[in-house]
Amino acid sequence: MNMERKRKVCMFKMVVSSSAKMSKSGGSGGATTKDNAVVSSVINPWTGMPYSQSYYEILEKRKTLPVWQQKDEFLKALKANQCIILVGETGSGKTTQIPQFVLESVNAETPDGKRMMIACTQPRRVAAMSVSRRVAEEMDVKIGEEVGYTIRFEDCSSTSKTLLKYLTDGMLLREAMADPLLERYKVIILDEAHERTLATDVLFGLLKKVLRNRPDLKLVVMSATLEAEKFQGYFSGAYCMKVPGRLHPVEILYSEEPEKNYVEATIRTVVQIHMFEGPGDVLVFLTGEEEIEDVCRKIDKEIAKLGDQSGPVKVLPLYSTLPPAVQQKIFEPVSSGRKIVVSTNIAETSLTIDGIVYVIDPGFSKQKVYSPRGCVESLLVSPISKASACQRAGRAGRTRPGKCFRLYTEKSFHNHLEAQTCPEILRSNLANTVLTLKKLGIDDLVHFDLMDPPAPETVMRALEVLYSLGALDDEGNLTKLGEIMSEFPLDPQMSKMLIFSPGFHCSNEILSICSMLSVPNCFLRPREARKAADEAKAKFGHMDGDHITLLNVYHTYKKNDEDPVWCCQNFVNEKALKAADNVRQQLAQIMARFNLKLCSTDFKSGDYYINIRKALLAGYFMQVAHLESNTGHYSTVKDNQVVHLHPSSCLDHKPEWIVYHEYVLTSRNFIRTVTNICGDWLAEIMIALEKSGKKLGYGGLTLKDRKQTT
DNA sequence: GAGCACTGC
Numbered sequence: 001m002n003m004e005r006k007r008k009v010c011m012f013k014m015v016v017s018s019s020a021k022m023s024k025s026g027g028s029g030g031a032t033t034k035d036n037a038v039v040s041s042v043i044n045p046w047t048g049m050p051y052s053q054s055y056y057e058i059l060e061k062r063k064t065l066p067v068w069q070q071k072d073e074f075l076k077a078l079k080a081n082q083c084i085i086l087v088g089e090t091g092s093g094k095t096t097q098i099p100q101f102v103l104e105s106v107n108a109e110t111p112d113g114k115r116m117m118i119a120c121t122q123p124r125r126v127a128a129m130s131v132s133r134r135v136a137e138e139m140d141v142k143i144g145e146e147v148g149y150t151i152r153f154e155d156c157s158s159t160s161k162t163l164l165k166y167l168t169d170g171m172l173l174r175e176a177m178a179d180p181l182l183e184r185y186k187v188i189i190l191d192e193a194h195e196r197t198l199a200t201d202v203l204f205g206l207l208k209k210v211l212r213n214r215p216d217l218k219l220v221v222m223s224a225t226l227e228a229e230k231f232q233g234y235f236s237g238a239y240c241m242k243v244p245g246r247l248h249p250v251e252i253l254y255s256e257e258p259e260k261n262y263v264e265a266t267i268r269t270v271v272q273i274h275m276f277e278g279p280g281d282v283l284v285f286l287t288g289e290e291e292i293e294d295v296c297r298k299i300d301k302e303i304a305k306l307g308d309q310s311g312p313v314k315v316l317p318l319y320s321t322l323p324p325a326v327q328q329k330i331f332e333p334v335s336s337g338r339k340i341v342v343s344t345n346i347a348e349t350s351l352t353i354d355g356i357v358y359v360i361d362p363g364f365s366k367q368k369v370y371s372p373r374g375c376v377e378s379l380l381v382s383p384i385s386k387a388s389a390c391q392r393a394g395r396a397g398r399t400r401p402g403k404c405f406r407l408y409t410e411k412s413f414h415n416h417l418e419a420q421t422c423p424e425i426l427r428s429n430l431a432n433t434v435l436t437l438k439k440l441g442i443d444d445l446v447h448f449d450l451m452d453p454p455a456p457e458t459v460m461r462a463l464e465v466l467y468s469l470g471a472l473d474d475e476g477n478l479t480k481l482g483e484i485m486s487e488f489p490l491d492p493q494m495s496k497m498l499i500f501s502p503g504f505h506c507s508n509e510i511l512s513i514c515s516m517l518s519v520p521n522c523f524l525r526p527r528e529a530r531k532a533a534d535e536a537k538a539k540f541g542h543m544d545g546d547h548i549t550l551l552n553v554y555h556t557y558k559k560n561d562e563d564p565v566w567c568c569q570n571f572v573n574e575k576a577l578k579a580a581d582n583v584r585q586q587l588a589q590i591m592a593r594f595n596l597k598l599c600s601t602d603f604k605s606g607d608y609y610i611n612i613r614k615a616l617l618a619g620y621f622m623q624v625a626h627l628e629s630n631t632g633h634y635s636t637v638k639d640n641q642v643v644h645l646h647p648s649s650c651l652d653h654k655p656e657w658i659v660y661h662e663y664v665l666t667s668r669n670f671i672r673t674v675t676n677i678c679g680d681w682l683a684e685i686m687i688a689l690e691k692s693g694k695k696l697g698y699g700g701l702t703l704k705d706r707k708q709t710t
Numbered sequence: 711g712a713g714c715a716c717t718g719c
Contacts, residue, residue, distance in 0.1 A: 124717065152719055170718040199718065288715065321714065345715055366715035379715065424717090432719090489719035521714070586719095647711040666713070 046139060046146045046163075055140040062138060065093030067243045074098065074241065075105050078187075082211055083219045083238040087228045089245025090394055094222050095120075095127075095191055096135050102187050102220070103164050116186035117162060121169040123197045124350060125151040132156075132166040152489070153582050169199035176203075177439050177486065181210055187218045193231065194223040194387070195349070196423035196451075202433060205450045206440060208235065224387075227420060234451045248397040250359075254410040262362035263295060265407045270340060271302050273358050273405070275310055280357025280402070281339040283347060285392055287366045287381050292317045292342050293527070299340060312337035318351070319344045321520065324575070348391050352398065359396040359404040361389060363417075370427050371665075372458040374641060375465075377429060378665035385421040389413065423452050430454060430462040431492050435471060438478045439486040468622065468689065469496045484594050488587065490514060497619025498587065498596075504615040505601045506608075507591070509551055513612075515584040516550040517661060517673070522576040523648075533571040541650035544609055545658065545675030547616055549650045554580060613659075613677050620659045621685045625671060627656050634658070634671070637682070646672040657682065 044051050062068065067088065077084050078101075088094035099120045106118065122128040132149040141147055148157030150167040157165050167175075169190070176182055188207060193200055207219055221231055221238070232240050259265040266284060273282055286292050296315045303313050314334045318327065318341055330341050330353055341353060345365045367382045384392075389406065396402030406413065425433070434445065442448050445459055466472045469492050471482030478486070485495040494514050501510035516522065525533045540556065542548040557577050560566040567574040588598065601608045617624075625634040625643055632654075634643050643663065645651065651658075651674060661673035 168718060174719060195717090197717070288713085290713075319714090320716065348716090350716070368715075379713095381715090436719090525713090644711095646713090648713080664713090668712090670712080672712095 044140050046141045049140075051140055054137075058138050062093070062097065065097060066091070066246055067093040067097045070241065070243055071097075071101055074101055077239045077241060078102065078105060078218065078220070081237075081239040082215070082217070083235045084221070085228060085231050085235060085238045085240045086220060086222045086243065087224070087240070088222060088243040089224060089247065091246035091398075092243040094243060095122075095131055096138065098220065098222065099164050099166075099189055100135065100139065102189065106186055115160075115163075117184055118164045118187045118189065119172060119182075119185050120164070120166050120189040120191055121172050121200070121203070122166060123169055123192050123195050123200065125168055126350070127192075128166040128168050129154075129156075132164075135164065135166075153586065169197055169203060173199045173202055173206075173436065174489075176206060177436065180206075180441055181214055182207075182217070183214075185217065187220065189220040189222060191222045192224075193221045194227055194420075196421075196425070198424045198428060198433060201423055201425045201451060202436065204234070205448055206442075208449055209442075224391075227387075230451070247394055248399070248401045250393050250397040250401070251403045252393060252406060253403060254406050254413065255408055258409055258412065259362075259407050262364065262407055263291065266295060266360055266362050267298050267302055269360050269405050269407065270299050271306070273360075274303060274313060274338060274340075275306070277358060277403070279338070280400075281334075281341065281353070281355045282358045282360065283353065283356045283395055284340065284342045284360045285347070285362065285365070286342060286344065287364050288344060289317075289319050289321065292319060292344065296342050299342070313340055314338070315340045315342065317342050318347060320346055347395065348388065353395075354399055356395055356398065357400065357402040359392055359402065360407065361392045361404060362407040363389065363412075367421070368424075368427050370429055370458070372429075372455065372461040374639070374663070374665075375429065375461060376663050376665050383417060385418045386413065387420050389417065425450065426452055426454055430458055431465045434459065434462040435466055435478075435482065435486045435492055438466075438472070439483065443477070465622070466492060469493065469619075471496075487590055487594070490518065490587075493619040493623070494518075495619075497615055498591070499594075500618040501615045502597045502599055504611045504618070505599055506611040506615055507596065507598050508600045509612050510615050511584055511587055511591070511598065512554045512580075513547050513551050513616075514587060515580040516554055517547075518583045519576045519579040520573070522550075522553060522573045522580070524571045524573050526571075529571070536569075536571045538650070539570075541652075542609075543652075543676075544613060545651055546649055546673040547661070547675045548609060548612065550673075551612075553577075613675055614681055616659050616675055617677050617681050617685065620661070621682060623660050623663070623671075624677070624682055625658050625660060625674075626679075627654050627658075636663075636671075641669060643669045643671045645674060646670040648672065649674055651676070 042051060043049065086094060086098065099118055102118050122131065128149045128151050132147055133143050136143040136147040139147060144156040145158055145161045147164045148162040150157055150165060150171050152168070152171065182188065190200060190203060211217055211219060221235065223231060228240060232238055255265070266286070270282060270284065286295060296317050299315050303310070314337060316330050316339065318330055341347065347353060363384055364381050365384050365388070366379045368377055369380050370377045393404035396404050437445060437448065463472065463476065466482065470479060471485050471492055473479050481499065484499055485492055488495040488498065490498065494517065498510055498514050501507040523533070523537050540549050540552040542552055553572060554577070557567070557572065564574050567577065591598065601611045622638055624637045626637055627634055634645065635641060636643055655676035657677050657679045658674045659677050660671035662671070664670050664672055
């Protein structure tokens with residue numbers, strides 16, 4: 001078969017010439033030794049110790065990064081402007097170097113020794129950790145001292161020493177809740193701003209406000225190219241500068257005709273690359289676990305058919321729920337033949353694989369969409385954005401020139417793909433975000449200046465939820481309860497359930513359930529052992545429902561001393577349970593801060609499970625479904641939607657009333673993680689709510705109607 | 711009788 005794709009467009013320019021010149025003039029060899037002799041007496045101002053040999057070696061490499069060419073320009077701009085937008089492509093060195101430039105100049109500006117920090121945010125924990133380690137090394141200091149990082153569950157920084165702190169964007173938002181003017185920071189750098197995470201978007205709005213109240217604070221927004229103008233318009237008056245990247249050229253090849261079946265086209269392209277292209281590993285982007293496993297098997301089969309006429313291949317799947325040991329395999333070099341990694345979007349930003357020369361981009365990914373009407377979040381396979389397509393292509397040019405095969409036409413790239421992926425804030429349930437904003441003192445949500453304001457309906461829905469939970473009062477102000485709720489890293493319903501659980505004498509148990517609900521699904525179900533996995537899961541099952549099943553798993557895990565062998569034998573995801581244990585500790589600390597007692601009902605008491613189920617309802621009374629006797633289907637109490645029990649539920653019967661943790665829209669309207677409750681308990685809550693004057697918009701049902709059905 | 715893209719607090 002001929003290669004069908006003929007159109008070639010070179011997307012990336014080589015930007016190595018200037019840096020090559022740079023390292024030549026710096027002199028590698030003899031000159032370096034001479035330099036060292038001169039500067040070896042120089043003392044590291046941070047430690048008071050002479051610089052180590054490796055400091056100078058790294059310094060030479062740092063000086064070759066594109067961003068060093070513009071160090072002076074940046075420092076001048078920083079002095080003259082409150083807000084800078086820095087556009088830097090992959091490989092410019094902005095994430096490691098800019099914060100150090102800032103540190104050098106800001107320190108010079110404040111000789112009074114007043115300790116204020118520089119923050120640099122990252123969307124992901126791993127990045128915050130690994131970048132700060134690298135920077136500590138570059139500065140020849142110990143991580144956690146002058147340079148540190150803060151992520152959930154781990155604070156590797158020191159209040160007395162740390163000057164430069166890398167942290168997740170979500171973490172900075174948490175800090176802002178206690179310190180709304182972010183007074184401990186002198187400069188805040190928001191990195192990877194183009195990713196537009198929910199936390200980054202909220203920080204944008206918050207910092208725009210804070211900058212007006214703190215003329216001494218400076219903000220640096222760092223982003224990849226595409227949205228620079230939009231950012232400049234939002235941060236009006238910001239100084240904007242561009243730094244070139246350093247990526248090898250990537251040749252883009254498009255399909256001539258639209259592909260009917262992108263999975264088949266993918267397999268065909270892999271085979272073609274393997275037969276006709278030179279050496280180099282292949283990275284394939286697909287949408288999900290099942291599709292990936294399926295394609296991996298088919299590629300193996302097709303390449304086996306070729307027989308000896310082509311070299312060996314190693315086909316490896318990659319997605320987040322893969323056990324870490326299997327994930328690690330993608331980084332191992334293959335002794336002979338070609339490595340083919342078939343991955344989800346995880347390889348687009350979170351994981352970087354070296355040695356990739358060919359990228360196959362079918363143009364799809366699974367994306368979260370939110371519908372405020374039904375309060376549902378769902379995952380949909382959707383076309384990616386142009387920005388995302390460029391990011392994928394760039395993965396082929398990290399080590400040497402590469403090729404990217406787009407399995408769609410050039411016309412559809414230009415005409416059908418959106419420029420940017422829709423920001424997360426427009427695709428999410430905002431109940432928790434609105435609670436955070438209220439806690440940050442932003443009362444007027446309508447006039448809060450967000451880069452992309454969400455639909456009014458989404459904000460209204462969030463306010464409604466918070467109001468009915470008692471987090472907001474009639475005027476929309478945060479109540480005492482709302483304030484405590486905002487301190488928990490949980491959805492508002494879950495915070496409320498946890499805060500009310502001591503009143504039901506079961507806070508230990510609810511705490512464990514919250515933790516289990518906060519981590520990925522702990523039940524493993526490998527394709528080759530489905531039956532055994534289902535049997536193992538059934539042993540944890542409880543007749544009252546899935547929440548108590550989760551509690552059983554957690555208790556049994558602890559009873560077995562967190563034994564990895566036990567996890568494996570019972571098809572339980574050890575990583576998830578460890579995470580639940582971490583979450584539990586964190587939540588317990590927050591509870592202690594508010595004097596929320598940890599208590600349990602006597603296990604032998606008939607009320608043990610009843611109390612737990614009542615506590616569930618205290619938070620999730622808006623997520624109740626009723627079995628309709630005429631149809632045999634469940635319908636939601638709130639808006640009379642027909643819903644179906646998710647097949648993963650352990651319930652083997654259909655109780656009249658159930659509370660559900662989530663409503664997911666996939667092949668049908670499913671409710672997942674459900675527990676049997678009593679209609680009278682719901683009626684009691686409704687009466688109490690109505691007495692306090694709260695209207696819930698319960699689909700036109702009056703209280704009398706609801707009482708009649710109980 | 712299904713699915714869980716990916717992050718983050």
